[in-house]
Amino acid sequence: MGRYARLESALELSRLMERHYAEALDRRHPRPVAWVNAGAPVELLRAADILPVYPENYAAMCGVRGGVWLCEAAERAGYSRDLCSYARISLGACLERTAAPYEGLGRPDLLVCCNNSCGTIVKWFEALARFFGAALFVIDTPYMHDGLPGHAVAYVAAQLEDLIRWLEQRTGHGITASVLDEALRLSREVTLLWREIRNLCRVRPSPLNAPDLFTHMAPIVVLRGAPEAVAYYRRLRDEVRQRVQHGIGAIPNEQYRLLWDNIAIWSHLSRFYYLFAARGACFVVDTYTGAWDAVPEEGDPIESLARVYTGVYLNRSVGFRLEHMQQLMQDYACDGFVMHNNRSCKAFSLGQPAARRLLTEATGAPGLLLEADMCDTRAYAEQQVRMRVEAFLETLAGRAG
Amino acid sequence: MSASPDPLATLRGVCEEELPAWIRDAPKGSAVGVACSYAPLELLHAAGLVPVRLRCPGQPSAAADAWLPPFTCSVARGILGMALDGTLDRLAAVLLPHTCDTIQELAGIWRLVVPAAEVFTLVEPLAVESPRAQAYLRQELQSLAERLQERLGRCVTDESLRESLLLYDHVRRARARLDRLRDRLSARDAWAALAAAWLLPPHRYVELADRLADALAKASPFPDDRPRLLLAGSVIDEPLIPALVDELGGRVVGDDLCNGMRDAEPLAGESVDPWDALAARLLQRAPCPVRHAPTRALGGRLAELVARTGAQGVVHVLVKFCDPHAFEAVPAAQALDAAGCPQLLLEVEAGSGAAQVRTRLQAFLELLAGGR
Numbered sequence: 211m212g213r214y215a216r217l218e219s220a221l222e223l224s225r226l227m228e229r230h231y232a233e234a235l236d237r238r239h240p241r242p243v244a245w246v247n248a249g250a251p252v253e254l255l256r257a258a259d260i261l262p263v264y265p266e267n268y269a270a271m272c273g274v275r276g277g278v279w280l281c282e283a284a285e286r287a288g289y290s291r292d293l294c295s296y297a298r299i300s301l302g303a304c305l306e307r308t309a310a311p312y313e314g315l316g317r318p319d320l321l322v323c324c325n326n327s328c329g330t331i332v333k334w335f336e337a338l339a340r341f342f343g344a345a346l347f348v349i350d351t352p353y354m355h356d357g358l359p360g361h362a363v364a365y366v367a368a369q370l371e372d373l374i375r376w377l378e379q380r381t382g383h384g385i386t387a388s389v390l391d392e393a394l395r396l397s398r399e400v401t402l403l404w405r406e407i408r409n410l411c412r413v414r415p416s417p418l419n420a421p422d423l424f425t426h427m428a429p430i431v432v433l434r435g436a437p438e439a440v441a442y443y444r445r446l447r448d449e450v451r452q453r454v455q456h457g458i459g460a461i462p463n464e465q466y467r468l469l470w471d472n473i474a475i476w477s478h479l480s481r482f483y484y485l486f487a488a489r490g491a492c493f494v495v496d497t498y499t500g501a502w503d504a505v506p507e508e509g510d511p512i513e514s515l516a517r518v519y520t521g522v523y524l525n526r527s528v529g530f531r532l533e534h535m536q537q538l539m540q541d542y543a544c545d546g547f548v549m550h551n552n553r554s555c556k557a558f559s560l561g562q563p564a565a566r567r568l569l570t571e572a573t574g575a576p577g578l579l580l581e582a583d584m585c586d587t588r589a590y591a592e593q594q595v596r597m598r599v600e601a602f603l604e605t606l607a608g609r610a611g
Numbered sequence: 612m613s614a615s616p617d618p619l620a621t622l623r624g625v626c627e628e629e630l631p632a633w634i635r636d637a638p639k640g641s642a643v644g645v646a647c648s649y650a651p652l653e654l655l656h657a658a659g660l661v662p663v664r665l666r667c668p669g670q671p672s673a674a675a676d677a678w679l680p681p682f683t684c685s686v687a688r689g690i691l692g693m694a695l696d697g698t699l700d701r702l703a704a705v706l707l708p709h710t711c712d713t714i715q716e717l718a719g720i721w722r723l724v725v726p727a728a729e730v731f732t733l734v735e736p737l738a739v740e741s742p743r744a745q746a747y748l749r750q751e752l753q754s755l756a757e758r759l760q761e762r763l764g765r766c767v768t769d770e771s772l773r774e775s776l777l778l779y780d781h782v783r784r785a786r787a788r789l790d791r792l793r794d795r796l797s798a799r800d801a802w803a804a805l806a807a808a809w810l811l812p813p814h815r816y817v818e819l820a821d822r823l824a825d826a827l828a829k830a831s832p833f834p835d836d837r838p839r840l841l842l843a844g845s846v847i848d849e850p851l852i853p854a855l856v857d858e859l860g861g862r863v864v865g866d867d868l869c870n871g872m873r874d875a876e877p878l879a880g881e882s883v884d885p886w887d888a889l890a891a892r893l894l895q896r897a898p899c900p901v902r903h904a905p906t907r908a909l910g911g912r913l914a915e916l917v918a919r920t921g922a923q924g925v926v927h928v929l930v931k932f933c934d935p936h937a938f939e940a941v942p943a944a945q946a947l948d949a950a951g952c953p954q955l956l957l958e959v960e961a962g963s964g965a966a967q968v969r970t971r972l973q974a975f976l977e978l979l980a981g982g983r
Contacts, residue, residue, distance in 0.1 A: 288944060290929075290937040290958075292682065297938075325737050329712045332737065332903050333938035340942060348903045350741065352734040352751075353715055359754060362734070365747035372743065528719030553682050556934065560716035564678050564723050581680065 214487060215453075215460060217422060219446045226442055227428055234263040235316045242381060245318035245338060248431050249326040249522055250349065251370060251515045253397050253506070256435040257390040258377040260320075264432045265338070268315050269296035272303065273476030273585030280310060281586055289337075295554040295585040297334035304341050317342055320380055322373070324349040326525040328557035347376050351520040355527050358520060366516035387511075394506050394514070397435040401505045403443035404430045408503070410450050411494045412542050415459025416467065417450045420493030421483045422460060424474040430502045465490030466606045469539055471497045471565075472550035472558045473584045485599045486548075491606065495542040497523060497535060528561030532568055539573050546606050551581040553589050576609070578602040618819040618826075619800060622807040626850065630698055631663060631810045640703040640763075646690060646717070647710045648809075648874045649735055649899065653889055654752060656813065657775040658765035660703060664809035664870065665690040666848040670962030672696050678724050684932040685961035686846065687713050694725045703763060704729035706755075709737070711901050711935050729762060731755065738903045739894045748890040772885040776892075780878040782813050785820035790865070790872050792824055794832035798840075798853035798863040806847070806870045833862070838979035839921055842866040843913055843943070844928030845936045848961060852928060855969055861976045865920040867913060868928070873897050900939035909939045910946025917952050924979045925954040926972070930961075953979060 234243060241261045246252060248266050255262045272280055277295065280302030285291050287305060289298055300315075307314035321344055323335040332348055339346035349369050352362040378384050404427075411418050426446060433439035453459075468486070470493040475482050486493065501523045506514045523531065539547065547569065549562045566577045580598060583589035625631050634642045643655050644665040655662040667689020674695035675688045693699050705728065707718040718732050733755050736744035756767040786808050793801045804823060808816050838861045842852070846869040856863055866872050874896045882888035897912060898904040913925060925947055929936050940956060947954050955975040957968060 288941040290940075292932055293934060293937055329715075329737070329901055330934055330938075333900070333935055336903065336905075337938065337941070346905070348738045348741075350737040350744075350903075352747075353709055353732075355718055355732040355734065359750075361747060361750035361754070365736075365743055368743045369738075369741065372741070527722075528716060529723055530719075532723070551680050553680075556682070556712040556932075557716065559680055560683060560713060561720050561723075563680060564720050568723060 214462075214484075215458065217426070217446070217449060219426070219442070219449050222442060222445060223426060223428065226433070226438060230432055231312045233261060235313060237316070242319040243316065245315075245321045245335075247323040247327065247331045247335065248501075249331075249519060249524075250322050250324045251373070251519050253390065253393040253435045253515060254370065254373060254377065254385065255322065256393040257385045258374075258381050259383075260377065260381065262432070263315060263318065265300040265315060265334075266296050267428060267432050268303070268312070269299040269585065270474075270476050272299045272311055274479055275311060276477070276587075277585045278587055280306060292553075294330045294334065295583055297330060297337070299585055300334065301337055301341070304338065318344050320344055321346040322349070323347075324351055324519060326351040326519055326522045328524065328555070330556075345380070347373055349373060349519070351525055353525055354521065354530070358517065362520065363513060363516050366520050367512045370512050370515055390511055393435040394511050396437060396440055398505050400430060400434055400439045400443055401502065403440065403447050405503050405505070407443065407447050407450050408495070408500065410447075410454055413454050414467070414543070415457070415461070415464035416492050416494040417453035417458060417460055418494075419460035419483065419487065420470045420474070420496045421479050423496060423499040424476075424479065427499045427502065434502070459492065461487040461490065461492045463490045464492045465610065466545045466603075467492060467494045467543055469493070469495050469497075469535060469542065469544045469547040470550070471535060471547060471562065472552045473498050473555055475550060475582050475590065476585050477587045478590065482595070485596060486603070489603045491603060493548070494544065495538050497531070497538070500538075524557050528565060531561065532565045535565065535569055536572050539569070539575060544575060545609070546575045546602070547577045548602070549577060549579045550584075551579050553581065553583045554586065555584065576602065576605050618823040619804065621819055622823065623800065623803040625807050625810045626803040627668065629668060629693065630701075633812065633815075634663065634701050637661065639701055642702050644690070644699060644702045644705040645708070646705065646714055647708045648869050649708045649710060649893060650706050651733065651752060651755070651889055651893065652813075653772060653775040653779045653879070654756060654767060655706065655759075656778065657767045657771040658756065658759045658763070660759075660763075660765060661812050662706075663702075665693070665699075665705065666846070666870070667961040668849045672698075678720060682932050684713055684930050685963075686848070686930060687717050689961055691717060691721060691724075694721060694728060699728075704731055706731045706733060708732070709734040710899065711933070713932070713934075731758060731762075735893065737901075739898055740904055740906060744894055745887070745890050748893060749886050752886055752889060769885055772889065773882070776879040776882070776885055776888055778813050778817075780880065781817050782808055782820075783875050783878055785817050785824065786872065786875050788824045789820055789827075790875070792827040793864060794835070795827045795830045798856040798861070799850050801863060802842075802847060802850060802853040802871070805866075805872065809870050837862045838976050839864045839923045840979075841913065841917055841920060841922040841925045842868055842871070842928065843909075843925055844868060845930045845933045846870050847928055851965055852926070852957070852959070852968060852972070855965065855972050856926075856976075859969070859973050859976050860980075861972075864922050865916055867897070867909070867916060869899065873899070899935065901935040908942060908946075910943040913943055914946050914950040914952070917947070917950060923953070924975060925952055926975070927954055927956045929956060929958045931958050
């Protein structure tokens with residue numbers, strides 16, 4: 211990406227993630243390994259001294275490197291090509307462990323997942339649990355069509371209490387209040403840092419572009435509640451602050467500020483976003499990395515976790531998400547928006563055609579709805595994407611006049 | 612309503628209508644469309660409403676294409692299309708229970724694109740075997756009753772709910788009786804006789820189903836010389852597949868379908884607390900693959916049903932883009948393989964035509980006939 215300004219923290223990010231994967235694969239360490247999804251209440255696992263490992267993050271990483279062959283391995287085992295490509299990559303990596311990156315992520319001692327992102331995650335984790343013969347705990351966070359009623363909070367809190375006992379049975383030791391408080395404190399701190407970093411993109415030019423956020427979100431997902439994540443995001447925050455102080459933008463000549471909706475197109479992280487950057491269009495805010503923006507409140511830790519993990523972005527209605535995007539467009543002074551209509555993610559994508567039309571009506575800003583897939587390049591039509599992006603950018607240029 | 616001279620013709624007829632004709636004649640504001648077999652029909656009925664299942668019995672209306680991505684199942688496209696083109700205008704409301712990601716998202720989309728519609732939701736538990744599920748579901752059902760009262764002025768009392776539970780138990784008994792009499796029905800007629808339970812007012816269905824069962828009980832079974840099939844999968848909204856089974860010389864001896872027998876057990880029974888009884892029934896019924904129910908997975912259930920019915924093969928019907936069933940189809944196939952039961956996975960879309968389905972079914976039936 212030529213003149214694209216690379217963050218110095220990127221090197222530390224690589225080291226951090228290498229260490230994380232090495233630890234996940236190191237069977238000499240005494241901590242049990244739990245495979246968890248990105249929306250699982252990881253603070254409880256950290257407090258139980260369990261190492262959380264994330265198949266979703268792993269699948270995204272494989273997607274960047276080229277994950278179709280792993281999708282195909284899952285398809286040969288009977289999984290439909292229409293299913294989530296994260297799930298297919300993860301299941302394919304289990305089947306092709308010797309050839310897959312990081313030995314297919316090793317093997318879990320137990321699995322924990324939460325349906326606050328989608329129902330697919332539960333079916334995927336059920337398949338993993340069957341494959342490894344490992345125990346699975348599923349946390350059910352009621353979908354928020356119209357807010358969060360008290361009985362739903364109590365329901366999730368009760369399941370979290372059950373999860374604590376389930377973890378204690380497996381580790382043979384209890385979770386103390388002070389250890390849980392510390393995990394929550396670290397989680398709070400890292401989430402606030404991540405929020406601060408994203409908020410710095412409100413300035414013009416934006417110090418970060420969406421691909422930066424997609425890359426640097428990894429620790430907020432896999433190391434939330436761990437001290438090394440706090441140290442990392444302090445460093446990143448300082449670097450981004452410096453960019454702001456010196457008026458350094460993420461792209462050389464920011465002309466258009468855009469909102470991105472949905473998961474990244476991991477397989478084309480450079481090429482796709484370069485189409486925009488080359489024409490002065492910067493994605494200054496997105497709905498994906500904002501999913502890790504909720505801060506656990508002080509007070510009863512279990513109720514706080516119940517509220518945070520039930521209230522995540524994808525567990526809320528299309529109407530809520532539309533209003534949220536409208537607010538982001540205003541806060542970040544966006545000129546337009548791009549929605550990745552992601553074949554792999556119905557939860558994120560089904561409401562997008564309606565949201566695109568209504569968001570344009572509400573803001574007057576043009577929007578592009580682009581069908582692709584986060585990892586499966588067979589659903590990415592290069593020429594068609596290029597033509598549609600160019601037409602969209604011409605519309606933006608015409609409006610700027 | 613007067614009794615139909617031919618109950619089977621009436622049951623068949625209602626399955627061929629996009630929206631049952633009785634809704635046109637019923638008082639406006641009495642029918643509620645439901646999009647999933649987890650809808651608490653008893654609760655709606657206890658509120659003085661008549662639930663009717665929303666479905667897509669043919670080519671989905673194109674009206675929804677502008678509002679849904681192409682990778683949306685035909686069921687969701689079909690029912691949103693009916694909302695958009697005015698077909699559902701006579702309904703008082705729709706209820707979309709918490710089921711797959713698609714139906715979950717559909718509720719929010721519906722509210723945005725058909726703002727005049729009254730869209731109710733019910734967020735039922737996913738982990739149906741969790742010890743926490745029953746208390747939560749009871750409260751969620753009561754919350755739905757409060758919203759029905761608030762928005763439609765319909766009141767549910769303990770007594771009305773108790774009566775509706777007994778009535779729907781009667782519906783399930785009538786369905787179970789017809790299921791046992793499949794050997795006197797064509798596959799197409801058995802499908803219609805069971806699917807109609809979701810489309811007719813409960814008293815009317817019970818009356819027709821009982822009369823049909825009485826008549827069948829006196830009839831002789833069909834000769835038992837055709838390959839015996841089990842139909843499994845998500846939902847069959849049009850008669851194409853059972854009709855092809857008949858035409859190609861097979862017979863259906865049982866089903867595990869969303870609009871077939873999957874939810875037929877258990878009955879709610881007499882109960883002191885009807886809310887608990889309803890919650891328990893919804894949690895204890897055979898789970899849809901969308902639910903997390905580790906001790907009651909589809910594969911084990913199918914293997915058991917194969918053993919009980921003597922089925923020689925399973926036709927697993929997968930509606931394209933139905934993710935829970937697509938995931939569950941894999942372990943289900945493994946369980947059937949382990950039981951030595953041949954199977955055919957048929958991926959279908961509403962209104963997509965018969966040619967490929969016919970070819971594959973024919974080959975499967977020939978395989979089974981050859982193995983006899």
